[in-house]
Amino acid sequence: GAGVSQSPSNKVTEKGKDVELRCDPISGHTALYWYRQSLGQGLEFLIYFQGNSAPDKSGLPSDRFSAERTGGSVSTLTIQRTQQEDSAVYLCASSLAGGGQGGHQPQHFGDGTRLSIL
């Protein structure tokens, strides 16, 4: 079965340009997460979608970052007016609905998009 798919796998762009990163979660997974791994730093949470609930955007580092999830499936992370500090690997993960009575669910990660800002 297909895992979490991310595209593109690599993206090089000039400072100031906008970029869109795509995540296609595992079919049937209602929870979707975006994380970022910067060079020399650890992984950090960016945004979380769960079903039709309002997303948790608490990890987005600035208002240049936004994400949407259409139809409860594919998600797009958009970075406007990119800066060099945005260079990182952007990882998407999905899971079945977790928390509450359902208990915790394991997250399945995509291979990430390596973003380089020149």
Next chain:
Amino acid sequence: KNEVEQSPQNLTAQEGEFITINCSYSVGISALHWLQQHPGGGIVSLFMLSSGKKKHGRLIATINIQEKHSSLHITASHPRDSAVYICAGITIFGNEKLTFGTGTRLTIIP
């Protein structure tokens, strides 16, 4: 201060050695993922546990809820185990987002 602390940051061992990586976490975290990241970036979830012990092949993960501590053990280590191992906490507040440790870079020498 990070809510999830890992040690050691780097670990080099000879093939066949028993490996232990430790993770301590703060109040508010109710379960942990142990993740493996190979060079090239892909992340795989090895275990998710909220109590007790889990075993898969040569890998064993334990968690002590009272002490807020978890360990990942590798028995009969092999060079293909060389990777970064990351402990990630899940909060108790319903949102399943992960809080990550800084990772342990493991190198197994043949």
